[in-house]
Amino acid sequence: MLRSEFELLLNRTLSPSRFKDYAPNGLQVEGKDEIHRVVTGVTANQTLINAAVEWQADAIFVHHGYFWKNESPEIVGMKYRRIATLIKNDINLYGYHLPLDAHPEYGNNAGLANVLGLGSREPLQSWLPIEESIGIVGELNEAMTLDAFQHLIEKGVGREVLFERVSDLPIKRVALCTGGAQGYIEQALKVKADVFITGEVSEQTIHIAREMGIHFIAAGHHATERFGAQAMAAFLDRQDDLQAIFIDVDNPA
Known part of the structure; x- marks a missing residue:
């Protein structure tokens, strides 16, 4: 599936235009043009990204992505390491916040x-x-x-x-x-x-x-907030030419 088709599928399903959100909904970091393997998770932390690299994912879908309102714009430290891993491995990152809640x-x-x-x-x-x-x-x-x-x-x-x-x-x-x-x-x-x-x-x-x-x-x-990422993994896995898995990085908070 082409990246543009994948995002269209997500947007048709989750209707992000209905929401005034605290972060951009949709493609947040661009990767390869074709998407066949997708990892879903709650938050785009380094552990989830590393697991997606190991699984050879083409895209990651999360509830908590990047570029939040009032977040510092500098790409340094932890933010740099996360985004650098995505870019080096040509992995697309998609984040959907309020649309996935609702x-x-x-x-x-x-x-x-x-x-x-x-x-x-x-x-x-x-x-x-x-x-x-x-x-x-x-x-x-x-x-x-x-x-x-x-x-x-x-x-x-x-x-x-x-x-x-x-x-x-x-x-x-x-x-x-x-x-x-x-x-x-x-x-x-x-x-x-x-x-x-x-x-x-x-x-x-x-x-x-x-x-x-x-x-x-x-x-x-x-x-x-595991439920949305789990449900989207099952939904995406049912689509033609896609494989999707949910990976849980536990958090006691």
Whole structure:
């Protein structure tokens, strides 16, 4: 597949033009003209790049790429080593941030909602269509005890979570937004969720949860954002003339 065809496939699938993002979505570092082998991952760190070189990948697809807003423009040190490895090995780098969070089938939020078995899904940002919302609200088939729900989410993300239980009330209505979205807890309150799940926690988040009466879970930024890269590896691997694999570089954050 030609590089231009590959990017067209990604853009048709993820619709980056819908989003005002903090980094460029699409091709970030140009490599070879033809793409047949693709590595996907959460973040374009050196370990992932080295693994892609070893697998002889033509392209890397990530959620966290490069050239973020307010990032220093100098290509030195760690940034130089990463980009130099890509260029020396003629590997294309594609980054898709908010589009990969929001996609209703391949997105991070959709993946987390799937492992929790959420139905009746609505946008967390209630003024947006669900395919543009950075977050999902959904319902469990039946209300769950706090212990049962903690077991369910820890199984889903493969790690222990921080769970701030603010009452003994069970959980039925769930709001979630993967990654560093702890600031959306107040929006979760507005949509009357019993619990809000994200990846990270700030000091003030716990006080909001306690004082406003909403259970809160921080399940890990990396752990909650594996889903999109995994789903895109499966999607790309189904395309003609492409092989794709997901490589996980674990991160406890």
